[in-house]
Amino acid sequence: MIDPGQKIWSNGAIARATGQHTMGVGFVASGKPRVVDMKALKVACQTCSLYELCLPLGLENKDLDELDRIVKRQRPLQRGNYLFHVGDPFKSVYAIRTGSVKTYTCNDEGDEQVTGFHLPGELVGLDAITSGRHPCAARALETTSLCEIPFSRLEELSSHIPGLQRQLLRLMSREILEEQNMMVWLGKKTAEQRLALLLLRIARNQHERHFSPYEFNLSMSRTDIGNYLGLAVETISRLFSRFQQDGILTVERKHVVIQDMDRLRQIAHPDDCPLDTGKVLC
Amino acid sequence: MIDPGQKIWSNGAIARATGQHTMGVGFVASGKPRVVDMKALKVACQTCSLYELCLPLGLENKDLDELDRIVKRQRPLQRGNYLFHVGDPFKSVYAIRTGSVKTYTCNDEGDEQVTGFHLPGELVGLDAITSGRHPCAARALETTSLCEIPFSRLEELSSHIPGLQRQLLRLMSREILEEQNMMVWLGKKTAEQRLALLLLRIARNQHERHFSPYEFNLSMSRTDIGNYLGLAVETISRLFSRFQQDGILTVERKHVVIQDMDRLRQIAHPDDCPLDTGKVLC
DNA sequence: ACCGTTTTTTGATCTGGGTCATTGCGGGAG
DNA sequence: CTCCCGCAATGACCCAGATCAAAAAACGGT
Secondary structure (H helix, E strand, O other): OOOOOOOOOOHHHHHHHHHOOOOOHHHHOOOOOOHHHHHHHOOOHHHOOOHHHOOOOOOOHHHHHHHHHHOEOOOOEOOOOEEEOOOOEOOEEEEEEEOOEEEEEEOOOOOEEEEEEEOOOOEEOHHHOOOOEOOOEEEEOOOEEEEEEEHHHHHHHHHHOHHHHHHHHHHHHHHHHHHHHHHHHHHHOOHHHHHHHHHHHHHHHHHHOOOOOOEEEOOOOHHHHHHHHOOOHHHHHHHHHHHHHOOOEEEEOOEEEEOOHHHHHHHHOOOOOOOOOOOOOO | OOOOOOOOOOHHHHHHHHHOOOOOHHHHOOOOOOOHHHHHHOOOHHHOOOHHHOOOOOOOHHHHHHHHHHOEOOOOEOOOOEEEOOOOEOOEEEEEEEOOEEEEEEOOOOOEEEEEEEOOOOEEOHHHOOOOEOOOEEEEOOOEEEEEEEHHHHHHHHHHOHHHHHHHHHHHHHHHHHHHHHHHHHHHOOHHHHHHHHHHHHHHHHHHOOOOOOEEEOOOOHHHHHHHHOOOHHHHHHHHHHHHHOOOEEEEOOEEEEOOHHHHHHHHOOOOOOOOOOOOOO
16 A cells, blocks of 8 residues: 555635646646746746656757747647637647646547547647647646647758657657557457556656646546547446545545555556556556 | 459459458559559659548659658568557657558457558558557558658658648548547448448559559458457358348459449448548448 | 368356446535 | 526346356367
8 A cells, every 4th residue: 555645635625625726737736826837838948847758858958949940939729729629721730738638539429539648748640640630639637738840840940950849759659559559458458458558648647747646636538538448438437436445545526536556567567578668557 | 333443353364362462452453563663662752542531642743752752662562560569769750652461469468459440542640649659559461561650750841841741631531530430330320231331441452543542452361350340250251151042242252343333332331321421431 | 072170150147337326524614 | 695407326127148057069188
């Protein structure tokens, strides 16, 4: 049994937290005053805390400057706002700074098919390069700040900054790999395993960003989770109940505390080989 | 009902054909004498029939030459030969010229998990860029000829040939998209739909290479298919029987004739939106 | 042509998770 | 504070596809 975190949250605290900041952002962050937020908006790649997860990794200062100059940083998106719609012409990729995004397509009947949840440090829109149009829509699951990177300029830039090209390819490769893993999950993992895997992925992202991996808020609804994992909402709901009964999690609406990380890992990878080259798997 | 092809194959013909050439290579190809095969091995990108599917697409002659110079073309691999093993250091990507390849990982118990089938014109190994090691093994499903492209040189080259960089990114993007689709299939498609989709993908590849989309040989075993699609072998077998009964296919061991392409499509996409931007879906 | 091994097919049975229906709950509007 | 309304939880039942078992067909080697 692992220490779940610093404190137990009262219902009141949770209620406040779910309003604006989810996915752990509001929880472990230091208590900077509000005013700094505006400055943080102007943050440059050189000072961004996601440096090691994002495109700039490995770039020298001069190159970083150049990259920084093509990045557009608008005001944060609100929950439900779109980054782009299905069929929109492909102009930019987006790096997520804080918050989270879901991508999805929908069929004629209008029901959604969630194709991915995207967490801070990930790039969104890479699947649109081939056709020049976005094959899926992307919308913010919570208040989300982004860096928009015009793709034509990124392409241009990466042809004379070898490190940038390498990192771009690396991020795309990571996405391919992640999706391969996802395929494997969906193909032959049980409902239990799928949910465990998703929770571990979120925990890992928390960890990479120096937040507690044991405690976070889900920014997505059970419906979205079920949709993404190829399961019925009811199943997700039952699973959360079961995990809680078994002492693996404490779940209170959106707020999740992982009480027993080892057992969660065990559920997710009962016998898998650690093909875990790099830190792509959880 | 669509004309399934030029002729009905006798059992004898099939028996002969399954020996060497599968995936349609031997079927519709013109009757060149054996000797030419050796020359074909020396084929350059400029004359390759896969030009529009592969890296060279969009390059001018001069650039093509440069690319051509870094490509290594060895003798064809035999069925079961490895391109690389799990954990091998990442040196090259491989373009498939003829034949087919499966990629897979395996867990501690030693049972395989097929992560992909790769057909002519596709690149294999792109998932290894991030970690620098191959996260899965790749082996030939039949006699397969490849172009090996040393990745460091490809990276180098693509920084001063913009068209090459673009096409590399495009191919990686295509892979991301294909895998997203695969995820959707596995998440919420029935067994019927999954198999139909796989058959359509093969048919599309046949078509792109100017072979008949109605008739081909499966290079992979039912076990591999089941593994890939997240289904039991028995289910695959039953499905082939059912499709045959219903007059959708004629299946004779590895040899498949699609008798009713429309119905197959209908099974695969009962209500899907044509998010089919580009020709990524079937 | 024969024999052991592997792959495929088919049948019988079982079950994880889907579907349908109901109830509970929290948060926002008034 | 109360009334909705959409999300979440729980129960009852069912079915697609897994699993188990066994026969049949195809293959590789000698």
